[in-house]
Amino acid sequence: xxxxxxxxxxxxxxxxxxxxxNCSYKTSINNLQWYRQNSGxxxxxxxxxxxxxxxxHSGRLRVTLDTSKKSSSLLITASRAAxxxxxxxxxxxxxxxxxxxxxxxxxxxxx
Amino acid sequence: SQTIHQWPATLVQPxxxxxxxxxTVEGTSNPNLYWYRxxxxxxxxxxxxxxxxxxxxxxxxxxxxxxxxxxRQFILSSKKLLLSDSGFYLCAWSRGNQETQYFGxxxxxxxx
Numbered sequence: 001x002x003x004x005x006x007x008x009x010x011x012x013x014x015x016x017x018x019x020x021x022n023c024s025y026k027t028s029i030n031n032l033q034w035y036r037q038n039s040g041x042x043x044x045x046x047x048x049x050x051x052x053x054x055x056x057h058s059g060r061l062r063v064t065l066d067t068s069k070k071s072s073s074l075l076i077t078a079s080r081a082a083x084x085x086x087x088x089x090x091x092x093x094x095x096x097x098x099x100x101x102x103x104x105x106x107x108x109x110x111x
Numbered sequence: 112s113q114t115i116h117q118w119p120a121t122l123v124q125p126x127x128x129x130x131x132x133x134x135t136v137e138g139t140s141n142p143n144l145y146w147y148r149x150x151x152x153x154x155x156x157x158x159x160x161x162x163x164x165x166x167x168x169x170x171x172x173x174x175x176x177x178x179x180x181x182x183r184q185f186i187l188s189s190k191k192l193l194l195s196d197s198g199f200y201l202c203a204w205s206r207g208n209q210e211t212q213y214f215g216x217x218x219x220x221x222x223x
Contacts, residue, residue: 092208
């Protein structure tokens, strides 16, 4: 079963707007990672946030983690058409050390 | 710098034929290696992972097998492909547990 579940499944916005995607999970985690996948390509790692961290930034990306709510959000500010892709969260929990991926959010940014 | 290669990029195979997909990593040693399958519109399903040569762990029962004959080589195989084996196969590596995974470009397999 999937640990992380992204929400919404699909998001369509205009260039320049901000895009927010959420990830919820069920059990305690060691860390949570966000990945991006362009159509038909491999996944590209964006940000890793550990369970003792609350917020991380990378360029136009901002990731927050709320362990009390078992959720994370990925914010892309001032979106560009090139941000069009699917975004996945992956969680590692317990002693497995194997990341579990959600089904992803499909983001379309219209120029 | 590290790079990960997968081939072939696309493969069309008849039902019942064998399969061999190869993944190699350069620029690092003793990586963790992973094979995932991604169905259309779905997330990634972990198939196998390996923490060292000859050490393979399987996450789900299936028609596939994996081998790690060398430190930076990971092979996904099948003796007889099924229609349900169609999908996008991704190889990934990480430096260890709880570390970032780096993905290859993927192989799209279509079984007819």
